[in-house]
Amino acid sequence: MILKKNIATSDSGFIFNPSTGDSYSSNPIGSEILQLLKQGNTPQEIKKVILEKYDVENGQFERDWDDFKNQLKEANLIEL
Amino acid sequence: MNTSSPKLVVAVTGLNAIDSPGPGVAVIRSLRDHFGNDIRIIGLSYETLEPGIYLHDVVDKTYQIPYPSAGAEALYHRLQYINSIENLSVLIPNFDAELYNFIKLIPSLDTLGISTFLPTLEQFDARDKINLYRFGSEYGLDVPKDKVIYNVNELYTCAEELGYPLVVKGKFYDAIIAHTMEQAQKAFYKLSAKWGFPIIVQQFITGTEINIAVLGDGKGNTISAIPMRKLYITDKGKAWAGITLEDDALIGLAHKFVQSTNWKGGCELEIMRTQEGRPFIMEVNPRFPAWIYLTAASGQNQPASLVRMAIGEEVPPFKTYDVGKIFIRYSWDHITTVEEFQKISAFGEL
Known part of the structure; x- marks a missing residue:
């Protein structure tokens, strides 16, 4: 899962797709995941970071992760 | 100075x-x-x-x-x-x-x-909506299929060949989407009464509406092309706000259009980009659009470049522009x- 290279993101969670003109906003965790994706981390590496940093059950996180991935896919922001 | x-x-x-x-x-x-x-x-x-x-x-x-x-x-x-x-x-x-x-x-x-710094009469006529499909076929540009008709009975053939919904368009302005034969006939009478004949019946294409402001030098070179997506559309279909986009396929389409036609002057390509990303040319307006100041604001001042070329200056093609630049129109x-x-x-x- 790679964030498309021209997607602009900000620390505040604002996401802009310059190819379509669409913009979105994400919550702080979503924003952190996007930054990690931009830095070239793999999904496995990102999951490890989040699970270590936050108090979250693995099963719950996997469900949230799939949901977030689907939203990114739907918004045409990632290449799978 | x-x-x-x-x-x-x-x-x-x-x-x-x-x-x-x-x-x-x-x-x-x-x-x-x-x-x-x-x-x-x-x-x-x-x-x-x-x-x-x-x-x-x-x-x-x-x-x-x-x-x-x-x-x-x-x-x-x-x-x-x-x-x-x-x-x-x-x-x-x-x-x-x-x-x-x-x-x-x-x-x-x-x-x-x-x-x-204007297009020739041939260029002007070729992109006329009456000739647009033929124009697209000739130059390998995606244009929705259409039929130019003079008689209401021809709508049956249009429905058979193009399928519903049909887009019924007036000679100069206006377009009505018809989902049934009854609606298509009503649109035919309404538009022919207002704008005369012929009536253009076009295949319906769904997608995202994008416009490109283009400036050609008349020798096949694109001096500038700025794609804009409408963010807010009025009930007359006009952009009340819009944003510049970065998309090589759209810029490529503008270059292909200018190169194919040797377009001279400003024009606006009205594009419908389908879900699959295929850009269809819906119309070619043979002059600058009302949102043309966005080209100046994003770093490619098309009107100034046109004037410079009109007085004989060489204007090299622009290479870059600001993506994500927004215009918001207001009344005063x-x-x-x-x-x-x-x-x-x-x-x-x-």
């Missing part, structure tokens, strides 16, 4: 900055951005309540000109008179309906010393006096 040299005098039409705006005021704003005080703007108006006439920091002087239906000769005589006072350097027409007369007058305007109640209104109404000048 050299203040001793004579000012560039540019005449501009389309001063109707209304809810369905003409491009004139935006063109002038772009020119003033580039040329600063070294330009004098002459407005050419048709109606007495075109807002640009009364905006004296936008237009230095306005003259009324005859409606396009009066013909090219009447227009020429009026321009000859205006030129005898103003010594025009360049003229930029901005309405579809007036372009035919202005293009016909290019040689006569040349002899008056007035430069233009400009106050004027009955004396001003009387001057333009009675004397045709202000």
Whole structure:
């Protein structure tokens, strides 16, 4: 899962797709995941970071992760 | 800047900055951005309540000109008179309906010393919505299938070949989406009564509406192409806000269009990008769009480049522009006096 290279993101969670003109906003965790994706981390590496940093059950996180991935896919922001 | 040299005098039409705006005021704003005080703007108006006439920091002087239906000769005589006072350097027409007369007058305007930078009549006719499908097929551009019809009974063949919904379009303006034969027939009668014949029946394409402002040098080179997605659309289908996009496929399409046609001057490609990302050309407007100032704001001042080419300067193609630049249109109640209104109404000048 790679964030498309021209997607602009900000620390505040604002996401802009310059190819379509669409913009979105994400919550702080979503924003952190996007930054990690931009830095070239793999999904496995990102999951490890989040699970270590936050108090979250693995099963719950996997469900949230799939949901977030689907939203990114739907918004045409990632290449799978 | 050299203040001793004579000012560039540019005449501009389309001063109707209304809810369905003409491009004139935006063109002038772009020119003033580039040329600063070294330009004098002459407005050419048709109606007495075109807002640009009364905006004296936008237009230095306005003259009324005859409606396009009066013909090219009447227009020429009026321009000859205006030129005898103003010594025009360049003229930029901005309405579809007036372009035919202005293009016909290019040689006569040349002899008056007035430069233009307009498409040829062949280029103008080829992109006409009546010929658009043939035009697309010829140059390998994606254009929705259509049929040009004169008789209401031909709608049955259209429905068979194109499928529902059908887009029924008037010769000059307006489009109605018809989901049944009854709706298509109603649209046919309504549009033919308003705009005459023929009626264009087009295949319906769904997707994202994108417009591209394009400037061609007449030799196949694209000087500028700026794609914009409408963010807010009025009930007349006009952009009230829009954003510049980065998309190589759209820029490539603009280059292909200019190269295929040797397009000279400004134009606007109306694009529908399908879910699969395929860009269809829905219409080609043969002049700058009303949102043209966005090109100047994002780093490719198309109106100024057109004027520079019209006066014989070499303008190299732009390479970059700001992506994510947004325009938001707004309305403003400009106050004027009955004396001003009387001057333009009675004397045709202000």
